[in-house]
Amino acid sequence: MSAQGSSSTATPIIELHGVSKHFGNFTALKNIDLTVGAGERVVVCGPSGSGKSTMIRCINRLEEHDEGSIRVNGTELTDDLSDITSVRREVGMVFQQFNLFPHLTVLQNLTLAPLKARKLPRAEALERAMQYLERVHIPEQADKYPGQLSGGQQQRVAIARSLCMQPKIMLFDEPTSALDPEMIKEVLDVMIELAEDGMTMVVVTHEMGFAKRAADSVIFMDQGEIVEAASTEDFFSSPRSERTQLFLSQILAH
Amino acid sequence: MPIVKRKKTTKLARCIDVVVIAVAIAFVAYLLHQVNNVMVYKWHWGFLPEYILRWDEEQQSYAPNLLLKGLAMTFRLAVWSMIFASIIGVIMGIMRTSKQLFPRMVSRAYVELVRNMPPVVFIFVFYFFISSQFVPLLGIDEWSVKASPETLVVLEILLGPPELFSNVVSGVICLALFEAAYITEIVRAGIQSIGRGQFEAGDSVGLSRTQVLRWVVLPQAIQRVVPPLAGQFITLIKDSSIVSLISIQELTFLAQEVAYSTQYVFEIWLFVAAVYFCICFTLARIFAHLETKLAVYRS
Numbered sequence: 001m002s003a004q005g006s007s008s009t010a011t012p013i014i015e016l017h018g019v020s021k022h023f024g025n026f027t028a029l030k031n032i033d034l035t036v037g038a039g040e041r042v043v044v045c046g047p048s049g050s051g052k053s054t055m056i057r058c059i060n061r062l063e064e065h066d067e068g069s070i071r072v073n074g075t076e077l078t079d080d081l082s083d084i085t086s087v088r089r090e091v092g093m094v095f096q097q098f099n100l101f102p103h104l105t106v107l108q109n110l111t112l113a114p115l116k117a118r119k120l121p122r123a124e125a126l127e128r129a130m131q132y133l134e135r136v137h138i139p140e141q142a143d144k145y146p147g148q149l150s151g152g153q154q155q156r157v158a159i160a161r162s163l164c165m166q167p168k169i170m171l172f173d174e175p176t177s178a179l180d181p182e183m184i185k186e187v188l189d190v191m192i193e194l195a196e197d198g199m200t201m202v203v204v205t206h207e208m209g210f211a212k213r214a215a216d217s218v219i220f221m222d223q224g225e226i227v228e229a230a231s232t233e234d235f236f237s238s239p240r241s242e243r244t245q246l247f248l249s250q251i252l253a254h
Numbered sequence: 255m256p257i258v259k260r261k262k263t264t265k266l267a268r269c270i271d272v273v274v275i276a277v278a279i280a281f282v283a284y285l286l287h288q289v290n291n292v293m294v295y296k297w298h299w300g301f302l303p304e305y306i307l308r309w310d311e312e313q314q315s316y317a318p319n320l321l322l323k324g325l326a327m328t329f330r331l332a333v334w335s336m337i338f339a340s341i342i343g344v345i346m347g348i349m350r351t352s353k354q355l356f357p358r359m360v361s362r363a364y365v366e367l368v369r370n371m372p373p374v375v376f377i378f379v380f381y382f383f384i385s386s387q388f389v390p391l392l393g394i395d396e397w398s399v400k401a402s403p404e405t406l407v408v409l410e411i412l413l414g415p416p417e418l419f420s421n422v423v424s425g426v427i428c429l430a431l432f433e434a435a436y437i438t439e440i441v442r443a444g445i446q447s448i449g450r451g452q453f454e455a456g457d458s459v460g461l462s463r464t465q466v467l468r469w470v471v472l473p474q475a476i477q478r479v480v481p482p483l484a485g486q487f488i489t490l491i492k493d494s495s496i497v498s499l500i501s502i503q504e505l506t507f508l509a510q511e512v513a514y515s516t517q518y519v520f521e522i523w524l525f526v527a528a529v530y531f532c533i534c535f536t537l538a539r540i541f542a543h544l545e546t547k548l549a550v551y552r553s
């Protein structure tokens with residue numbers, strides 16, 4: 001199965017073939033096949049414990065898969081650490097809990113990786129950081145510490161931090177689940193703008209409004225398997241599987 | 255109701271306080287009574303000042319005598335040992351949390367070996383088997399003979415009198431290796447208190463494992479372990495007295511010499527106890543004060 005939406009002709013940038021992952025006796029992922037083209041926006045949804053987080057964490061190898069193969073940006077993910085580090089530089093990740101570096105200011109959070117991993121000159125790293133802070137609409141917070149910001153602001157800083165590495169792919173692991181309702185919109189707005197600019201995105205979320213507005217295709221996972229993968233339009237108008245229909249009726253009930 | 259209850263407990267607590275203090279005063283009075291009237295001990299505090307500062311006839315000025323020299327040496331030992339112990343402790347602490355088995359094994363073995371041995375035994379084993387073989391190899395004595403007078407002045411401030419250089423170095427190595435085992439555990443706890451999310455965030459922006467440790471994890475871990483490290487420094491000052499057993503010429507060792515030669519055992523040890531107490535208590539107060547200040551600054 002592949003997540004092929006409107007841009008099915010794009011060159012594949014993420015390819016998962018027969019990927020499985022076990023935690024002890026528990027099977028988190030079962031024989032996952034997934035192809036994401038460059039510039040494609042994919043939303044992954046499903047009940048909790050369905051393996052969606054595990055799957056996108058496998059894409060930048062925060063989790064190691066047990067079987068199958070994963071190719072990201074042309075590189076096969078193996079035990080080779082230098083390969084993985086170079087893949088990670090091209091793959092941004094936004095976490096549910098933001099995971100900003102609390103001992104650094106916003107600006108230092110944004111410049112750390114460009115300075116140390118990309119070896120950019122300081123002036124250029126600073127300029128780039130300010131540019132992305134403006135893009136997430138909080139340039140005035142540059143000199144504050146993460147602890148002084150609201151959840152929504154922290155998550156936008158986290159997005160900017162990833163963008164500062166100028167990645168080819170952005171992964172979002174439930175980016176709005178830890179936020180107060182009034183802050184969800186400001187984060188989703190930033191993500192929609194990012195999608196409109198043509199970034200390749202894989203987003204684990206329950207925000208179906210975001211999926212309808214920004215996604216090319218939607219994947220529904222349950223019990224470690226991809227149950228349904230369809231273009232956004234088809235997914236919401238005519239879901240094939242019963243489990244998908246049930247999930248959608250529950251989540252779209254109000 | 256709860257208010258009444260609290261009042262009762264504070265009243266009771268006050269009563270217990272009064273009783274405890276009364277008992278303590280009575281005990282001290284009894285001791286003094288025993289010493290003065292039963293043992294008929296005559297206190298000789300008068301000799302002490304000259305063992306701190308003596309009048310030098312040649313130089314026509316005051317010069318530090320044994321006790322002050324000992325105190326200076328205790329400080330040198332404590333500061334140098336703390337510096338080396340911190341370096342070893344941070345490295346071992348990192349190894350302790352390594353993903354690979356070998357570094358973990360080495361640091362674990364080191365920590366367990368040191369911590370499960372009485373300090374005195376550790377010091378003897380170290381001194382007779384390692385220090386006596388190893389320190390002469392460093393060639394400190396030959397080197398200090400060749401040093402220029404200017405460097406010697408600096409070295410004297412840092413290490414004490416030249417004839418004691420190898421003596422001090424043995425003491426420092428010994429104490430540093432001993433305390434580093436405890437610092438290792440403090441650093442390990444600090445690193446392990448940093449959430450998994452910080453490692454993952456560092457990984458996901460493309461930092462290498464060393465970079466994550468250096469720029470993300472260690473700064474936060476060190477910040478968290480500063481209070482226990484400060485406590486360890488105070489412990490180190492107290493522990494430094496055990497190297498008197500291998501003739502390192504610090505406060506306890508020299509106090510012992512003075513006690514033997516003057517026979518005023520009571521006075522000397524009471525005085526030395528008071529000196530250690532004042533240093534450690536003062537440092538503890540200062541560190542506690544700095545900690546509250548830092549906490550305010552951080553929030």
